[in-house]
Amino acid sequence: MLLKQEHISKLAPTETVFGAASYKQLFLLLLVWLVTGITLGAVAIPVLALFALYLQNQGRHIYLFIAFFFTLILSDSRLYALSFSQDLKTVLMLLLLLPLLFAKKYTLALDFTKSFHIPFLLYISFAFFCISFSPEPFTAIQKTVSYILLFILVPVLFYSLYQTYKTYFLKAVIYLGVAVLIAGYLMYLANPMLVMYNLGGRSSGALGNPNGLGMFCFLFFLLYFVIRHYFPKLFSKKENVIILILIFSSLLWSGSRGQTISIMIFLITQFLSKKNKTVGVLISTALGLLLITIDIDIVAIANTLGFEDYLRIDTLDAGGGRVVARHFAWEQIQKNFWVGRGFGYTEWIYRQHFYELSMLGHEGNAHNAFLTVWLDTGFIGLILFIAGWGLLFLKAAQNSYLAFPIAFAIIASNMVESWLVASLNPFTIQLLMVLTLLIFIVKDKNRSEQNLNLKF
Secondary structure (H helix, E strand, C coil): CCCCCHHCCCCCCCCCCCCCCHHHHHHHHHHHHHHHHHHHHHHHHHHHHHHHHHHHHHCHHHHHHHHHHHHHHCCCHHHHCHHHHHHHHHHCCHHHHHHHHHHHHHHCCCCCCCCCCHHHHHHHHHHHHHHHCCCCCCHHHHHHHHHHHHHHHHHHHHHHHHHHCCHHHHHHHHHHHHHHHHHHHHHHHHHHCCCEEEEEEEHHHHHHHHHHHHHHHHHHHHHHHHHHHHCCCCHHHHHHHHHHHHHHHHHHHHCCHHHHHHHHHHHHHHHHHHHHHHHHHHHHHHHHHHHHHHHCHHHHHHHHCCCCCCHHHHHHCCCCHHHHHHHHHHHHHHCCCCCCCEEEEEHHHHCCCHHHHHHCCCCCCCHHHHHHHHHHHHHHHHHHHHHHHHHHHHHCCCCCCHHHHHHHHHHHHHHCCCCCCCCCCHHHHHHHHHHHHHHHHHHCCCCHHHHHHCCC
């Protein structure tokens, strides 16, 4: 039977009440969701949209939110059988908007003050202005609208669902991530060709490519770390061990250097900040500046530590595709330095030069969120983009010492990937969930208590 909403809402935030068995119906729904999509293909989009409306009308808002997150994960895959999720995710986002537009008709109590859109109003406004220069204005409009909608929908729904379902909801999110990582191993057992990449050297798991799996592991670890830190009794010791093994084994299996380093940065900076927030921030900033300004011989270090295979030193020594991508991005930025050409321009310009870039060893886009923002919305847009995220992390830092360590790790991750600029992916949504927790749900002990503990 479905758990009654009235019972769930009365649970204390730190209680451990629900075991994995309590989520059987939720994951049966996701399995049916997946099978329907694979079986019906494009026809599944209206069928699943109607089913989503049914869930909404029945007050099963937690199921719809999890189904949306699940669909975003499926949409990252390159398997043709999952291509239905590409269009479905847009439809689901619009359906999730309905409770916000017609709040009185839905059973979920929504708190509209928990939106993150205000710090990004200037950035989004400028992004709309840049669309006037876009080679694909319709695509640019879609991407711009979906980006700001995510900053409204996810925090409001996540906070409201937590207020209603408490830790049952948090566990559902984590269990979904665990299921995705397990699915990667099951797919390998079924057919290694489904997940293995680059002649079997790296795995994409249930994601679209190895870097996608690495980004998912990185962000899922941050989400899990925050939840476990503030709700230490939520998972059993056995569950914690299984979750950590799945995350780190999948991360190593992906061979993602950037995301591995990002997790290391987070672990180091959170350890420093835990002892003293101010000292931790200062030392972390100094370390970040050193990494940027000093030419560290990473090849020699990796050879010394025996990590040359995992870090793929041959590509580092040759420069690698990302060096080509960044050089090309910088050339294009000079043509539109202050004002960009709208959301999606980076993807468009890289497609236009696909052949010449592939001959130089690069396929894809800029692989750097900040260069992507610069290309899309110019230097003015980049400043507004950084300011928007900076305000969110400053708010989070008022409640949690984890805010700045997470910020440093996010910066490191986006120096080699561009997921922070996209809306309908399985990555940005996880960061917004983390920030919703830090800004609106959890809080560190007061400073006097922290200082007293440090003295002893």
